[in-house]
Amino acid sequence: MEIRQMYKWGWGENETSTFANWILNIGEGKVGGLNDGETIIDIPYDILITDSSDPIGSLITFVYPSIIENANNPMFFRERAIPASKNEVVQEINNRLLSLFPGDEKEYLSSDSVCHSDFVHDDFDKSLYSPGVLNGLRPSGFPIHKLVLKVGVPVMLLRNIDQYGLCNGTRLRVIALGKRVIEAEIISESNIGKHTFISRM
Structure with missing residues (x-):
């Protein structure tokens, strides 16, 4: 899994929910496009x-x-x-x-x-x-x-x-x-x- 920097994270009222969903999506392989064992994950700048x-x-x-x-x-x-x-x-x-x-x-x-x-x-x-x-x-x-x-x-x-x-x-x-x-x-x-x-x- 490759990790790279991404755009500034848009923290707002739902920041906790947004972050939690993002983490869950990574765990389920829904982030980074087609995942055949290797993928690129973009990390929000605010948490990089x-x-x-x-x-x-x-x-x-x-x-x-x-x-x-x-x-x-x-x-x-x-x-x-x-x-x-x-x-x-x-x-x-x-x-x-x-x-x-x-x-x-x-x-x-x-x-x-x-x-x-x-x-x-x-x-x-x-x-x-x-x-x-x-x-x-x-x-x-x-x-x-x-x-x-x-x-x-x-x-x-x-x-x-x-x-x-x-x-x-x-x-x-x-x-x-x-x-x-x-x-x-x-x-x-x-x-x-x-x-x-x-x-x-």
């Missing part, structure tokens, strides 16, 4: 990243302008997001955004050893379950091995914890980082402003 030296920095600046000044404004984060197609890109964007926030980082690590009681036989190959292998696993819906957070950063849940407030996709803002629990304020869905505690799982 023109800085090839630091495209992620440009994207962050565009989506989150004056991020530090708005760090305590839940509405600022509720209305913004950067979608990405690969977990590696998500992690790179997250690392860059995290570095912009003041304060100390807190690191949370997943379990990286195998419980022997899960095996019937004692002769299993331990090298198959080394910490390096376990830390590199990226199953869908699970966070990476090392989760780094700061107070004030926005986060999104990746699983359902409570159907009445803490569901997959719920956005929160970190209030406090404990050893085994994170205090956060809900900034989306129906319980906006409510504080909650998320324990290690």
Whole structure:
């Protein structure tokens, strides 16, 4: 798929709907003419990243302008997001955004050893379950091995914890980082402003 710059995007009252329909049409192969596996997609100028030296920095600046000044404004984060197609890109964007926030980082690590009681036989190959292998696993819906957070950063849940407030996709803002629990304020869905505690799982 080839991507090129296009005319200035005509943002108006229906900009969100227009953009959503454009994205859906790309996904359904309705943009760019006949699509036999290769096509040319014209990107609207208003959403085009023109800085090839630091495209992620440009994207962050565009989506989150004056991020530090708005760090305590839940509405600022509720209305913004950067979608990405690969977990590696998500992690790179997250690392860059995290570095912009003041304060100390807190690191949370997943379990990286195998419980022997899960095996019937004692002769299993331990090298198959080394910490390096376990830390590199990226199953869908699970966070990476090392989760780094700061107070004030926005986060999104990746699983359902409570159907009445803490569901997959719920956005929160970190209030406090404990050893085994994170205090956060809900900034989306129906319980906006409510504080909650998320324990290690």
